[in-house]
Amino acid sequence: MGQWAGYLQLILDGAVVTIKLTLMGSALALVMAFLAGLGRLSRFAPVRWLATAYIEFFRGTSIFVQLFWAYFVLPLFGFTLTPLQAGVLALGLNVGAYAAEVVRGAIKSIGKEQYEACTALNFNRWQGLRHVILPQAFVLMLPTFGNNAIELLKASAVVSLISLSDMTFQAQVVRAQTGSTLFPFLTILILYFAIACVISFAIRGLERHLTRGLDGIRS
C-alpha cells in the first residue's frame, strides 16, 4: 500500500499541471472567443474575414496536429516554446475558435428591441455592447462555455505526447515503473471525471448567480 501512495503523489503532481493547463488555456480561449466572435460581427469586412479564417482554420484541423505544429514547426521559424506554452497556446486557440461561434450565436440571439433601446438611450456601439447586449448574451453563453472548458480539459491529455508531465504523462510513467496498468489509468480517469464535474458545477453556480432576480424577465 505504501508504494501506491508514492505513485498516487506522482499522479496528483500531474493533476496540478493538468489543472494549470486547463485554467490558462481557458483564459486564452475566452479572450480569443470574444475577439473572434465579435470580430465576425464587425462592420469592417477585413476584420470579419480575419475572424472567419481563424475560426475555420482552428476548427478545421485537429488539436493534436496544431499542438505538434506549435511545438515542432514554430521553433524552425524562430519561436521556441516550452511544452507548457505550446500546450496553452494550442489548447487556447483551438477551443477559442469553437467558443467564438458560441459568442457570435449568443449575441445574434439578442432581440432587435434591445438594439433599438440602445439607440434610444443614445449609447454608442461600445456602450450598447458593454451595458446592454453582453450582460444578456453572456448568460446564454455560459452553459456552452462550460462544455467547452470540459472539452479543453479532455483535449489537454494530448500534451502528454509533447513530454509535458500532465496527469496522462504521469500515468504512463507509473505504468512504465510498476508494470501495473489498471491502477494508473483508472485513477486518472476518475480524476479527469472529477475535474469535469467541478467545472460543470462551478458553471452552474455562476449561471445561478448571474441570473439571480431575473426570473420571469428572461423567457
Added chain:
Amino acid sequence: MEWDWAFVIQILPTLIEGAKITILATVLGYILAAIVGLAIAIVRRSKNKLISRPMGFVAEFIRGTPLLVQLYFIFYVLPDLGLTLSPLVAGVIGLGLHYGTYTAEVYRAGIDNVARGQWEAAKACNLNAWQTWTQVILPQALPPMIPALANYFIAMFKETPLLSAITVLELMNQARSIANYNYRYIEPITLVGAFFLVISLISVVGLRWLERRYGRID
C-alpha cells in the same frame, strides 16, 4: 528552414498509406459509434431505473474523460485482463465508445422529437416494441438527426491522430516517423494539417447540403 518540394514528393506515398488507415479507422469507428449510441439512447429510455441510471452514469463518465486516456485503457489494461487487441481494433473501439456517447444524445433528442401521438398510434395498431421502433419511431426520428450525426463524423475524423499514441500507423504517426527519421518537421506536420483542413472544409460544404436536405423542421 526552407520548404522543400522534392522532400514533399518523396514522402507523399508514405503519407497516403497513413491517410488510408485514418479513413478506415474513422469509418469503422463511426459505424460502431452509430450502433453504440443507439443502444445507449434506447437503454437510457428504459423505465427500469436500475438499468437507465447506471447507463446514464457510464455515458456521462465516458463523455467526461479524455479519449486519449480511454485509448490507453483499452490498449494497456485489457490485455492484462486477458483480452489482447490489435492497435487498430483498440482504436476503433475507443473511438466508437467515446463518440457513441455523443451520438446517443443526438438520438435522444431525435427520439424525443417524435410526437406522442405516434407512440399512441403504434399502440393502437397493436404493434409490439420492436415493430414500434423499426416501423414508426426510427423512420421519423432518423432523417432530422442526419446533420448532427454528420457533424460528429467530422469531429471524430479530426480526433483520429490520437490513435498514433497507441501505435496505429495512421497519417499522424507516419508523419511523425518521417519527421523523426529525416529530422525535418515542417513538411510532414504541415501536410497533415493541410490534409485535415482540406477534408474539413469540403465536409463543411457537404454538411450545409445535408442540413438543407434533412435538417428542416416542419
